[in-house]
Amino acid sequence: MAFRDFILLFAVCLVWGLNIVLSRWVVADVGVPPLFFAAVRFTGVALFLIPFLRPKPEDLKTLFLIALMIGSLNFALLFIGLTTAEASAAAVTGQLGVPISTLLSMAFLGETIGWRRGLGIMLAFAGVVLIAFDPGSFGISVGLLYIVASAFIGSVGGILMKRMAPVTGLQLQAWVGLFSFLPLFLFSYLFESNQIGSYIGAGWPVWLASLFAIVGVSIFGHGAFYTLLKRYDVSMISPLTLMTPIWGVIFGIVLLNEPITARLVLGAAISLSGVFVIAIRPNRRMPEAALGKKIGPGDS
Template sequence: MAEAARIDADLIDQATLTRGISFMLLGVALFTFNDALGKWLITEVAVGQLLFVRSAAAMLMLLPFILRSGWRSALLVTRPRLHVLRVLLIMGEVAGFYLAVRHLPLADVMSAYQAAPLIVTLLAIPMLGERVGWRRGLAVAVGFVGVLLVLKPSGDIFGSEASSLVPGLIALSGTVAYALLVILTRQCIRHGAGNLVLITWHTLGVGLFGLLTLPWGWAAIDATTLALLGLIGVVATLAHICINHALKLAPAPLVVPYQYTSLLWAMLLGWIFFADIPSTSMLIGAAIIVASGLFVLHRQNKKQSEAA
């Protein structure tokens, strides 16, 4: 890691750092399991149905925290337009992800989403007024070469048939929506939004989207499927809690890189449950994306350290 990261590591004891990394690894594993479960269920239910039941279960998980803090603390925001736009992006990103994994291998879609930090780096220039040096700019360009390898024109995503082209475009659209979501989340935090506010609006927004689409996509399901849909919401909420706790225990530059372990989980779960075997080009592309993302994180951390 960068020198700044080593300095941050010296400011906390090893046991706390280990707990922070452990919570990040657990949160990432839970998120990936959640995505795999969603991919399995999305072949039986409509996307809106999945999102509605998932959000209802998540709200039950959040309810004790909301009641303890008060509904006003959980919902009151200083920049409502930012939060409305953020919720719209959340709706598009989550729906796009589940639509994409309905037709594509989980690892391919997860690899595409790993390019989001690279897109954030580019979009932060006009949206946040940040400056990007030539090194980070080059890393972003190299990272998009990795994206092309994962989403290769002749491969599973951008195939010659429209049935593969459309899911590929949806996956890319979801990645861009996620990148925009990250930027808007930064802006919301700058204006005082806490974790409970962000998660509550996230959950309500996804649930509202699912509710509005129910008249056009409700499939008859049994009690087991309903329970599994609810489990998605529970697991996603637990994953959020784990990652937030990890960021409280340890500095972000030390724990954020472990989010890339989601690719390993996606490949393993895809192989076990869906018999998906990653292609060589997909593996090379994913490695390039991860390396580029880590280098961008390294440069950003170094820049912040020098500014301090």
């Protein structure tokens, strides 16, 4: 990989890692309702990317289902999870999209795996279980369960994408934004309160965080990522995207003062080792499985 392209991928992973920390801050510390915050994000994506709605894809019904999976449902679960889960733990847990995508490609696309990827899948889940389970209280983090559900839904969306003719990264973002914001606003109206007041009252830092998510993540991050996917093989890029959860952990500790625990460090090491093993092994039926949720709207 050319050095300038590595720097570009480095920047993309940094943006993704920072954004999950900012999102956690908005919905947990500031208290903006998570469904409403997700709806605002997708509204901005749809508005910014209006020119990319053309040409219209042929299979809009399948695209609508994909948008629900990698857009509305994915981000609803992610942001609800972030209201209680720490950003550093969520950044690692979100990487379960990689083993889940691999398992789904086995179930629905006929992919076969060897013992190495099988071991990687077990390690990825074992590390997350170690992070999520508190042996002191014999409890498990409900927030991280939402993150796992988000990873699963996003991976299902990736499987559905195999049924569609290829579209560009920004065109996919445009249609996901268009199909996602109304369902999110509807569910926010039904299940949340004081949405507009809390969002406006939060002031410019939250508005800036929204703009960062729209422009920095959905437009720059995913646009640059899809550009790199056209230049390089998935097997080269996917292991390098593990910089994303590393940045998520670092920013969570530095910006949100999240504690560094032995359980977090050991669980992250085990889980990310498993994800790395899966990422470097080829998936013939669904090469994008090694990228997990990044085949859709990204990690955050």
